[in-house]
Amino acid sequence: MERRVPVFVMHPVAKPYAWGSHTRLQTMFSTTPEAGLEGPLAEMWFSGHQQWPSSIDMTTGDRTPLTSLIQGDPERLVGPRDSARFGPVLPYLLKVISARIPLSLQVHPVAFEARAGFNAENAAGIPLDDPKRSFRDAVEKCEMIVALEPFEAVVGFAPIPSMLRNLRLVDHPVARMMVDALSRRFSMRASGQEDFSEAEAMMPMSAAVWPESRRQVFRAFHAAVTAAPDSGLIDALIDAGGRAMLPHSRLSFAYAVAAARDFPNDPSVLSLLMLNPVSLDEGESVFIPAGTPHAYIHGTGVEIMTNSDNVLRAGMTVKHKDIGNLLHTLNCAPSAPIDPVAKNLVTLMMRDTVVYKPGVEAFMLAYGHVDERHGQWAMPERLIRRYGKLIRQIGVERTIPAEAGPRVLLCTEGRIRCLSPRDERVLRCGEAVFIPACEGAISVSAVGGDSTNNRVVRTDMRSFAGGEGAEGGVEVDGEPSSGSYVVASTQL
Numbered sequence: 001m002e003r004r005v006p007v008f009v010m011h012p013v014a015k016p017y018a019w020g021s022h023t024r025l026q027t028m029f030s031t032t033p034e035a036g037l038e039g040p041l042a043e044m045w046f047s048g049h050q051q052w053p054s055s056i057d058m059t060t061g062d063r064t065p066l067t068s069l070i071q072g073d074p075e076r077l078v079g080p081r082d083s084a085r086f087g088p089v090l091p092y093l094l095k096v097i098s099a100r101i102p103l104s105l106q107v108h109p110v111a112f113e114a115r116a117g118f119n120a121e122n123a124a125g126i127p128l129d130d131p132k133r134s135f136r137d138a139v140e141k142c143e144m145i146v147a148l149e150p151f152e153a154v155v156g157f158a159p160i161p162s163m164l165r166n167l168r169l170v171d172h173p174v175a176r177m178m179v180d181a182l183s184r185r186f187s188m189r190a191s192g193q194e195d196f197s198e199a200e201a202m203m204p205m206s207a208a209v210w211p212e213s214r215r216q217v218f219r220a221f222h223a224a225v226t227a228a229p230d231s232g233l234i235d236a237l238i239d240a241g242g243r244a245m246l247p248h249s250r251l252s253f254a255y256a257v258a259a260a261r262d263f264p265n266d267p268s269v270l271s272l273l274m275l276n277p278v279s280l281d282e283g284e285s286v287f288i289p290a291g292t293p294h295a296y297i298h299g300t301g302v303e304i305m306t307n308s309d310n311v312l313r314a315g316m317t318v319k320h321k322d323i324g325n326l327l328h329t330l331n332c333a334p335s336a337p338i339d340p341v342a343k344n345l346v347t348l349m350m351r352d353t354v355v356y357k358p359g360v361e362a363f364m365l366a367y368g369h370v371d372e373r374h375g376q377w378a379m380p381e382r383l384i385r386r387y388g389k390l391i392r393q394i395g396v397e398r399t400i401p402a403e404a405g406p407r408v409l410l411c412t413e414g415r416i417r418c419l420s421p422r423d424e425r426v427l428r429c430g431e432a433v434f435i436p437a438c439e440g441a442i443s444v445s446a447v448g449g450d451s452t453n454n455r456v457v458r459t460d461m462r463s464f465a466g467g468e469g470a471e472g473g474v475e476v477d478g479e480p481s482s483g484s485y486v487v488a489s490t491q492l
Helices: 024-028 066-072 080-086 111-123 160-167 173-182 194-202 205-209 212-226 233-243 247-262 267-274 323-329 378-390
Strands: 008-011 013-015 043-046 055-057 063-065 092-099 105-107 143-147 151-157 275-280 285-288 294-306 312-315 347-350 353-356 364-371 407-420 423-428 432-435 442-445 482-489
Touching: 024 092, 055 066, 063 066, 092 407, 092 482, 105 267, 105 323, 111 323, 143 151, 143 364, 151 247, 151 285, 160 173, 160 212, 160 247, 160 267, 173 194, 173 212, 173 267, 194 212, 194 323, 205 212, 212 267, 212 312, 212 323, 233 247, 233 267, 247 267, 247 275, 247 294, 267 275, 267 312, 275 285, 275 294, 294 364, 312 323, 364 442, 423 432
Parallel strands: none
Antiparallel strands: 008 055, 008 432, 013 043, 043 092, 055 063, 092 294, 105 294, 105 312, 143 285, 143 294, 151 275, 151 294, 347 353, 353 364, 364 482, 407 423, 407 432, 407 442, 407 482
């Protein structure tokens, strides 16, 4: 008989960064001791990252890092297809993130910059855990955020007319310099201007074939992120924001003012007026390719990315900045934010599940809801109204496909029942399981509330492996329940 690998209880890695929430993640993960840290809690990682792996409950009662578990049997845990593509690793990194205040203005390096930077810092003898290290992985990092509640961010460069509309309202010397860099009347002679000589010197080699518009964007962004600290910036932003007329401009100024309140002397907040403001409701999403400038302003969401912790920061942070490398990998082409629901990225919707499939092999995400009372989940209906024919109804079954690669199932609200071919368990808010590629289809449903179905077995891991001595599961009260969840996987 073929040996089967069980579904594993997965414990998150807590990240207590200064910009995190004082209550949101602590409440969401109240059943997990990992959330019991003092101070703000910013991220909870469900991770196969080599430096910060999640721990996994074993049949012996011990815990082991997910990285070690996968390396011991990659073809069964990750699957033959994904092992061949990515090696003996979990190809993605899943996080729940909660930003109480704006966090750093940043870019993630593209593939060749990631490899070059990683090798250069290794050759320089910089430890992987050194706070001044920029490249902790040789892997390109792209990511997607799906909002669990209203989530605010800036992502990618807006059209140049939008940048000029915002910056011309700001009575500040750095803003005026940025306007000069973006204005057509300066573009033909900007390379000869002393004010822009440093920006010209810091352009990557690829700038030789850029259109002039991208060089303009580069010069303006460079002016913001390299300017000296200035305590008078916030008053200028508040005044300008009061005169903004268009909704997008008002939103841009609201975000810039919020950032300036927390980083009052940092002129890099002016660069937010160059970026697209994004305001997401629950279930809405944005995909952020490598090279795209972005900053998260406020809110809570689920973030999934390639298995990389490479971050290049330019401002709005107390952490290490690496402006030179950031500028080398910066995508200066104005473009609208990529929405995996609205754009041509494949999205399927069931009655209570939305699947987000960006154009990368390493990850996809599903966000779902179950309700014992069979109530309608409002979030998909809102997306249907918004996107119309871009979403197609395909039924009500909520089955996580077999052979879908390595999967992580996380309960984000209430409680859910997870059913595999050999077991049934209840996950409460903040609890997660790692589902190996070989485990087969896993279904998710509500926890029953009728008197004949008020006990759900949460099987001991020894029983999962066919051992003896497993004890019964946990009692579940007789009240009907509902719950929400996310499932991470590699692309189907």
